[in-house]
Amino acid sequence: MRQEHGSPDSELRYRRVAAELREAIIAGEYATGAKLPPEGTLAERYGVSRGTIRHALAVLRSDGLVTSRRGTPRTVLGGPRAQSFSELLSFTNWARSIGETPGGRLDRVVRRPAEPFEAGQLGLEPGAEVYLVLRLRTLSGEPVMVERSLYPARVGALVAELPPDVVSHTEALVTHGVLFTDADHTIDLAWADSDDARLLECPPGQVLLRERRRTTDPAGVPVEWSEDRYLPGTIAFTVHNSVATSTLGRRHRPGTATPGA
Amino acid sequence: MRQEHGSPDSELRYRRVAAELREAIIAGEYATGAKLPPEGTLAERYGVSRGTIRHALAVLRSDGLVTSRRGTPRTVLGGPRAQSFSELLSFTNWARSIGETPGGRLDRVVRRPAEPFEAGQLGLEPGAEVYLVLRLRTLSGEPVMVERSLYPARVGALVAELPPDVVSHTEALVTHGVLFTDADHTIDLAWADSDDARLLECPPGQVLLRERRRTTDPAGVPVEWSEDRYLPGTIAFTVHNSVATSTLGRRHRPGTATPGA
DNA sequence: AAGTGGTCTAGACCACGCC
DNA sequence: GCGTGGTCTAGACCACTTC
Numbered sequence: 001m002r003q004e005h006g007s008p009d010s011e012l013r014y015r016r017v018a019a020e021l022r023e024a025i026i027a028g029e030y031a032t033g034a035k036l037p038p039e040g041t042l043a044e045r046y047g048v049s050r051g052t053i054r055h056a057l058a059v060l061r062s063d064g065l066v067t068s069r070r071g072t073p074r075t076v077l078g079g080p081r082a083q084s085f086s087e088l089l090s091f092t093n094w095a096r097s098i099g100e101t102p103g104g105r106l107d108r109v110v111r112r113p114a115e116p117f118e119a120g121q122l123g124l125e126p127g128a129e130v131y132l133v134l135r136l137r138t139l140s141g142e143p144v145m146v147e148r149s150l151y152p153a154r155v156g157a158l159v160a161e162l163p164p165d166v167v168s169h170t171e172a173l174v175t176h177g178v179l180f181t182d183a184d185h186t187i188d189l190a191w192a193d194s195d196d197a198r199l200l201e202c203p204p205g206q207v208l209l210r211e212r213r214r215t216t217d218p219a220g221v222p223v224e225w226s227e228d229r230y231l232p233g234t235i236a237f238t239v240h241n242s243v244a245t246s247t248l249g250r251r252h253r254p255g256t257a258t259p260g261a
Numbered sequence: 262m263r264q265e266h267g268s269p270d271s272e273l274r275y276r277r278v279a280a281e282l283r284e285a286i287i288a289g290e291y292a293t294g295a296k297l298p299p300e301g302t303l304a305e306r307y308g309v310s311r312g313t314i315r316h317a318l319a320v321l322r323s324d325g326l327v328t329s330r331r332g333t334p335r336t337v338l339g340g341p342r343a344q345s346f347s348e349l350l351s352f353t354n355w356a357r358s359i360g361e362t363p364g365g366r367l368d369r370v371v372r373r374p375a376e377p378f379e380a381g382q383l384g385l386e387p388g389a390e391v392y393l394v395l396r397l398r399t400l401s402g403e404p405v406m407v408e409r410s411l412y413p414a415r416v417g418a419l420v421a422e423l424p425p426d427v428v429s430h431t432e433a434l435v436t437h438g439v440l441f442t443d444a445d446h447t448i449d450l451a452w453a454d455s456d457d458a459r460l461l462e463c464p465p466g467q468v469l470l471r472e473r474r475r476t477t478d479p480a481g482v483p484v485e486w487s488e489d490r491y492l493p494g495t496i497a498f499t500v501h502n503s504v505a506t507s508t509l510g511r512r513h514r515p516g517t518a519t520p521g522a
Numbered sequence: 523a524a525g526t527g528g529t530c531t532a533g534a535c536c537a538c539g540c541c
Numbered sequence: 542g543c544g545t546g547g548t549c550t551a552g553a554c555c556a557c558t559t560c
Contacts, residue, residue: 012547012548013548013549014548014549038525038526038527039526039527040526048549048550049549049550049551049552050550050551050552051548051549051550051551052548052549052550054527054528055548055549057527067442068527068528069442069526069527069557069558070526070527070528070555070556070557070558071525071526071527071528071556071557071558071559072526072527072557072558072559073525073526073527074526074527116293116294117293119294120293120294120336120338121338123328123330123336182502183502184325184499184500185499185500185502186325186497186498186499187448187497187498187499187500188470188493188494188496188497188498189450189468189470189493189494207450207468207493209448209449209450214325214338219330219331219538220328220329220330220331221330232449232450232468233449233450235449236447236448236449237447237448237449237498238445238446238447238448239445239446239447239448239498239500273528273529274529274530275529275530299544299545299546300545300546301544301545309530309531310530310531310532310533311531311532311533312529312530312531312532313529313530313531315546315547316529316530318546329546329547330538330539330545330546331536331537331538331539331545331546331547332537332538332539332540332544332545332546332547333538333539333540333545333546334544334545334546335545335546
């Protein structure tokens, strides 16, 4: 059998299968806890190879929709169907979702050549022009996080033209056709430099919770690299994973930072 | 050519390849920003098929170690040791996967009634018996993390009977039929108490990176609740996520009804 | 023993980036 | 045009769970 790659609208088979299965699950065709048909049956039903079915099911599994364990049929998982992704990407949306009022104060925008590390993260050549945007983010007026976002010139030019009082840069970029679809996050510690100390109103050297994030569009082209530094006690990161899937979220911790148990 | 599935220790090819590539990157064989050899070349070099190479590279990609974009060679994204949530990894497996030698020193095992909070996390009634296991974890002999694991009696009894020199409690439990399939993680900061300070050989009050984790079996029954505290600079956590393919993948032109089917 | 998902192969064509 | 990674196929065997 020959595959038909040149489909009219170049629809990908595994995506099509994944979408149909997802709709079937959401439509209730497969209830929570129900068993999915075996891969072989699905392959026959959709007229594709088992490999393609597995690719599609990997997508669903990574969305947390179905289980997968050797020896047993896949089962449908209940739970939140919502996109935790937009919340995770945008500080603004996350803040709103927990009932807080997000704010931001633009500190400065710098247009300069990329350093080697930055160029690597953004997939540019060293020395290519990038925009660095430094902002203080607040919850109900209280300083919470310093955000250093680095954009390639193409995207940065859009950001630089935003009015200074725009709260959500991410939302603004989306309306300009910049898509955020994939992100890699790294979480560890950092110590406040002079910018952090000034904006967060804390002593220099104060320990901070750091999240570095590399975001790409659907084609895998980097659109943003950001380093966010949170005051301790203001936030915790949460991750859920089942076998091979993970969903990142944030959790706000109102009040004071209670030292360890 | 025939694959040899029944390898002596049932080592998985794609994991082996992923581990070797990761070591090569960490060893500096491939510097940050360097291009990886094409998949075909790697397949030949490691004596496996291209599919297996792709499987291995998918692991590295989800660990945030390498890029992947059609048309261009994969490049190395430098960075510190990171613990990925792409797979539900125990400390032991993670250490091995980055080419380090994991170690552990059992400090004490306490059998006592669960406090209210603990009972809630483990789905038990307050006062139910639990086992607290306190261990120092090391990488190549260096103190890295203090692990406080809480088990319900059923599981804890198994742990308590393990020889003190067992490195991976998780693996040991799996062989006893205890399955770990789902986990919720919370990451924030904590400060070293006297136990932490003694085991990690750091001053009390030292800031630590804290991961709290609740793990359940396939049926959703809690099997472990753990609080791990890492010395700063020894670890970073990584998460990858992406937009659900159907949510934003297809755009509707204005004026059309919501796509039902 | 039967059936399931997990791994692996050896081919092929396609879309994309770069020269 | 050429090389890259992305997709796809049609087989195969293996490990695990369940009956």
